[in-house]
Amino acid sequence: MIELTGLRKVYASPDGDVVALDGIDLHVERGTVHGIVGRSGAGKSTLIRCLTGLERPTSGTVRVDGVTISDLAENKLRAARRRTGMVFQHVNLLDSRTIAANVAYPLEVAGVRRHERAARVAELLDLVGLGDRAGAYPAQLSGGQKQRVGIARALATEPGVLLCDEPTSALDGETTRQILGLVRDLRDRLGITVVVITHEPAVVRDVCDHVTLLEHGRVVQTGALAQVVTAVGSPLSRALVPVPDLPPGDRRALVEAVFSTDAVPTSVAFAAVAALGDDVEVASATVEPLGGVRVGRLIVDAPTGRVPEVVERLRAAGLDPLAVPTATDAGREVA
Ligand SMILES: Nc1ncnc2c1ncn2[C@@H]1O[C@H](COP(=O)(O)OP(=O)(O)OP(=O)(O)O)[C@@H](O)[C@H]1O
Ligand SMILES: [Mg+2]
Incomplete structure (x- = not known):
């Protein structure tokens, strides 16, 4: 479960302060897929970075599965970050490593033993439908397959929350549908909470249970999908x-x-x-x-x-x- 209370993030820039998040209150139920939409610059990526602890809020609190991320000291943050997996539009895979070794990477960092690692990697690659491609290198994969590797890697440390920033914007329609099907399947099988940033209506319609519209760092509309779409005249x-x-x-x-x-x-x-x-x-x-x-x-x-x-x-x-x-x-x- 994710709980944001009065979340504010102000960036200092040469042209003055930029208020990226201006008092966000948001509750994301465990095991749901929550879409975040809004124009460029609305604060979507900042919101997700605050959830992972990559960005420290200027004020307000961020709680993820009972842990107040926003209060943690730097040395505790690293462990807390393993609770949230991140998936980006462009998957940064290590080209010199096989896909199995890419998925193993966060486990190595976390100090998981070799034989445990191997078993977990095999399981993760099966989960994303790439069990037979363990020895392939990133250059040998399609965009959709790379995104699957990115998802497997994000899930390696068994996070309770999967955060996706425009995960399918670089993919074609059919591949997008497959990746979204996978995300929904993972939610069902692992019970994880998913937050997905997107500018594609199809992504929200196909995969999200709840959706939030951000504008200028504020929540303009939020709710269950069926509820926000039947609010006549509402932007969503x-x-x-x-x-x-x-x-x-x-x-x-x-x-x-x-x-x-x-x-x-x-x-x-x-x-x-x-x-x-x-x-x-x-x-x-x-x-x-x-x-x-x-x-x-x-x-x-x-x-x-x-x-x-x-x-x-x-x-x-x-x-x-x-x-x-x-x-x-x-x-x-x-x-
Ligand atoms: N590191 C930073 N330093 C200064 N300003 C920043 C920084 N990161 C983001 N901003 C500003 O904060 C605001 C929100 O940015 P953010 O990246 O969260 O938007 P976004 O909704 O993800 O946009 P997009 O759809 O283009 O990815 C923007 O005005 C942006 O310029
Ligand atoms: Mg962004």
Whole structure:
């Protein structure tokens, strides 16, 4: 479990102080995959570096599995760091070592005996699906395979927490899916907590249980995936549930609702629109599984003057509608 309380990080720079983290309160449940999204410079990497103890907070506390990392003296930090495995976008493998020897490296540093090391390395390579490539060198591997080695190496010291900073940004779509499948599988099999920084909506949608949006070092939105995407008009809902490009046509005004189809069946939503008469139309309707629920997004096209009536009718049907100027100006990328 991870608990951040009032976490602040201020960097001194020649141009003055940079507030990278400005009072972060965040709780990450054990055994969950937590996504961190936000624009470049939002403070995502700083947050992860504070979690590993690589960076000392200016103020506030960082607790990982009951240990207050932010209070530890330098000499205790090294041992504490073994509790968190790190995976980066670019895996820095030692080219002169086989992949088995790369995975063994953190175990050597930790003083694990040779025969124990060998057994553990074999187990780790099996875990990431590279059991038959132990003797290969990094140059002989694909990008996805290298990332698997990076994950095996990060897990070598049996950390309770795996921290991933853009782990799949350098990989193609299919390889990304495989790596994310592996991460989820590891979470299920090892019960580890995973924090993953990403700018790819697909990563959040496919692998995260919870997600947090950072802006200027602050938490703008956080919660379970199903909950944040059904918060209509919320930045994460916009970013994670695609808003279709509607043809311009002779559109008048749009009203949008995002909902769990468990709470409001699509037939009920459609019936509410139908009851409004012929000049009110469904401009777009999508339903897709996300965060363990089926998420519907309904966009209704109506004469401008009837918007309040549409909103009221949809609300009566159990939806939480919002009048939007246009649906097409919403961004698709995560922040
Ligand atoms: N060592 C440092 N010294 C001074 N400023 C820093 C340092 N590291 C980060 N910063 C600043 O802190 C802010 C947050 O940086 P951070 O790297 O955490 O952002 P990020 O969200 O990871 O961005 P990106 O998506 O580009 O990786 C930025 O304004 C950055 O310039
Ligand atoms: Mg970063």
